[in-house]
Amino acid sequence: MKRFECLQAIAPLINxxxxxxxxxxxxxxxxxxxxSDGNIQVKTLGLCSSIGLGLAIGLPKRxxxxxxxxxxxxxxxxxxxxxxxxxxxxxxxxxxxxxxxESSGGEPTAATAGNIDFAGIARSAGIKSSRAVNxxxxxxxxxxxxxxxxxxxFIAANIEAGRAESPPLKYDExxxxxxxxxxxxxxxxxxxxxxxxxxxxxxx
Amino acid sequence: MGTxxxxxxxxxxxxxAGIDLVASVPDINMLQLLNLLYEDKxxxxxxxxxxxxxxxxxxxxxxAGRFPAMxxxxxxxxxxxxGLTTTALQFGIPVVLMIYYAGDIGDNAFHxxxxxxxxxxxxxxxxxxxxxxxxxxxxxxxxxxTLANSSKRPVALLLTRAVL
Numbered sequence: 001m002k003r004f005e006c007l008q009a010i011a012p013l014i015n016x017x018x019x020x021x022x023x024x025x026x027x028x029x030x031x032x033x034x035x036s037d038g039n040i041q042v043k044t045l046g047l048c049s050s051i052g053l054g055l056a057i058g059l060p061k062r063x064x065x066x067x068x069x070x071x072x073x074x075x076x077x078x079x080x081x082x083x084x085x086x087x088x089x090x091x092x093x094x095x096x097x098x099x100x101x102e103s104s105g106g107e108p109t110a111a112t113a114g115n116i117d118f119a120g121i122a123r124s125a126g127i128k129s130s131r132a133v134n135x136x137x138x139x140x141x142x143x144x145x146x147x148x149x150x151x152x153x154f155i156a157a158n159i160e161a162g163r164a165e166s167p168p169l170k171y172d173e174x175x176x177x178x179x180x181x182x183x184x185x186x187x188x189x190x191x192x193x194x195x196x197x198x199x200x201x202x203x204x
Numbered sequence: 205m206g207t208x209x210x211x212x213x214x215x216x217x218x219x220x221a222g223i224d225l226v227a228s229v230p231d232i233n234m235l236q237l238l239n240l241l242y243e244d245k246x247x248x249x250x251x252x253x254x255x256x257x258x259x260x261x262x263x264x265x266x267x268a269g270r271f272p273a274m275x276x277x278x279x280x281x282x283x284x285x286x287g288l289t290t291t292a293l294q295f296g297i298p299v300v301l302m303i304y305y306a307g308d309i310g311d312n313a314f315h316x317x318x319x320x321x322x323x324x325x326x327x328x329x330x331x332x333x334x335x336x337x338x339x340x341x342x343x344x345x346x347x348x349x350t351l352a353n354s355s356k357r358p359v360a361l362l363l364t365r366a367v368l
Contacts, residue, residue, distance in 0.1 A: 020264070040267065044290040047260040050252070051291070054264020054272070057250060058225070078253040079260075086250065177295045181267060192269040196354070 001136055003096050004164035006157060007033040009136045010143045016187060017063040017092075017147075018180075020052040024103040025163045026067045026096050032166035037183035041169065041176055046075030049093060053079065056088035056152075059188065063090050063147065070097040070111035071104070073118060080154070084126025089150040092143070093122075098161040106161070122154035130154040206368035211236035213338055214302075214367065217345035218273065219246060223300060225270045226250070227258035231277040231304045233368055238275070255280030259287035262299040271349060273300040278307070278321040278362070279314060288328060288358060298352035300345070301360040305334065308364050325360055332360035335367045 003026060011034045019039045021027040027041045042048040052066035073080075073095050083091060095118050101107045110116050123130040129151055133139045139157055146153035171179060181192045214237055218226065225248040230238055241249040248270070252258045255276045262272035276284070281303050292299055305311070307318015325332045331351065333344050344361060352359040 042291070043294055044256075044260075044287050047256065047263075047287055047291055050257040050260025050287075051264040051267075053257075054225075054227075054250075054261035054266075055268050056264070057248060057261070058265045058268025058270045076257065076260075079257055082252050082257055082261075173295050177267070177297075184267065184269070188269070190269045192267070194353075 001134075001139075001159055002162060002164070003098065003159045004029050004033070005136060006096070006139055006159060009140055013140065013143055013147065017065055018055060018059070018184070019065045019067060020048050020055065021067040022048040022069050022072045024069050024072065026069060028166045028169060029164055030067060031169055032164075035170070037179040040180045041173060043173060046072045046079075048072060049076055049079035049083065052091060052093065053083055053086065053088060056091040057086065059184070060088070060090060062188070063092060064088075066091070066093040068093060068095040069102075070095060070099060070118070071101040071109045074110045077121070080122050080125040080127065083152050084122070087126070088152050091152040092146040092155070093127075093153065094155045094157055096157050096159055098159050100161055102161060102163065118156040119154060122156075127152050127154045132156040132158060134158050206233055206236040206365070208236050210338060210368045211240050213341050214345070214363075215240050215244065217342040220342050221271075221346040221349045223271050223273045223345070223349060224248060225262070225265045225272045226275055227252050227261045227272065228275040229253070229255050229258065229277070229280050231306070233304050233306075233365060234275065234363070237368065241275075255284040256287040259284045259292055259299070263291050263295070263297045266297050266299065273302050275302045277304045279317050281321065281324065281360075282317065285324065285328065288330070292358045293328065296356035297358070298349075298356050299358045300348045300352055301330070301358050303360055303362050304368070305362040305364050308362075311365065321362065330358050330360050332362055334362045334364065336364050338367050341367050
C-alpha cells in the first residue's frame with residue numbers, strides 16, 4: 001500500500017484530532033488529504049514523536065496523532081521508551097515505514113534490511129497497544145481501535161516507497177504555528193499566547 | 205548534589221514565575237531539585253532520555269498552552285542544539301532552559317563543556333544569565349520566562365553550585 005492511499009483511507013475516520021507530522025512527504029500528503037489548522041509540521045528529523053508527547057501531556061483530553069517515518073523514528077528511537085514511561089492515554093503514534101530516507105533521496109535506513117520490528121520495540125518499551133499493519137483494512141481497524149480506546153497506541157504501517165503528487169504547503173512554519181495555536185485556543189477554550197497589556201495601561 | 209534550601213528556592217522560583225511543566229535529564233548537582241520535582245503535584249515533571257527530546261516535549265507543551273522549562277546539564281544543551289535551532293528557534297517557541305553549568309570556574313568536571321557553553325548560547329542567539337546569587341533566583345527565573353514569552357524564543361539560565 002502507498003502512504004497516500006493510507007492517508008485517504010483514514011481521513012474519513014478523523015474529527016478534530018490534532019496532528020504532528022514528520023519532516024518528510026507525510027506532511028505534504030496529509031495536508032493535501034486533510035487540510036486543517038489542527039495539523040502542525042515538524043522541521044527537526046525525529047522530533048515529531050517528542051512534540052506529540054508534549055502536546056498529549058498538555059492536552060490530556062484531546063486525541064493527538066503523530067505521523068512519523070522510519071528514518072525519523074530511528075533518529076529518536078528513545079522517544080518510544082519515553083512515551084512508554086509516561087503512558088499518555090490520548091496518543092496515537094503511526095510510523096509510515098517506507099524503508100528509506102525518502103526526503104533525502106532514498107538512502108537506506110535501519111528498516112531497509114527488513115530486520116527491525118518497530119511495533120515490537122514499542123511494545124517492549126511499554127506501549128501495549130502496538131501493532132504492525134500491511135493493508136488498508138488493517139490500518140483502518142488499528143486507527144478505529146486507537147480512537148475508541150485508551151492508549152498510548154503505536155502503529156507501524158508498512159508502505160511502499162514513493163510520493164504522491166501534492167501541492168507545496170500553504171503555510172510556513174511560523175504561520176502554521178500561529179494558526180495551530182489559534183485553533184487549539186478556539187477548540188479548547190483556552191488562552192495560549194496571552195499577550196501582556198501595554199505598560200501605559202497599568203498606570204493608575 | 206545541591207542543597208535542599210537551594211532546591212526549594214529554585215522550585216519556588218519556578219512556581220512563582222508560572223512554569224507548570226519541567227522536562228528533565230538528571231545531573232548529580234541537581235539531585236535535590238529533581239527529588240522535589242518528582243514529589244511535586246503542581247508542576248508536571250516529564251523525565252526524558254535525551255535532552256533534544258525535552259525540547260520537543262517543551263514545544264508540544266507550549267502549543268498546548270503550558271509554560272515549559274527544560275532542566276539539564278550543559279552537555280545536554282549540546283545534545284539539543286538541532287532541536288533548539290530547527291524547532292524552538294525556527295518556530296518561535298518560548299521555553300526556559302535551566303542548565304547546570306558544569307566546567308564553570310571552581311567546578312572540577314567537564315571543563316571542555318564549560319568552555320564552549322556560553323559561546324554556543326551566543327552562537328544560537330539565546331540570551332542567558334549565569335545564576336550566582338541565591339537571593340536573585342526568583343527574580344531571574346521570572347525574568348527569563350517573561351523574556352521567553354515576549355521574544356518567543358528559548359532563554360537560558362546557567363545554574364552554578366552557588367544557587368543549587
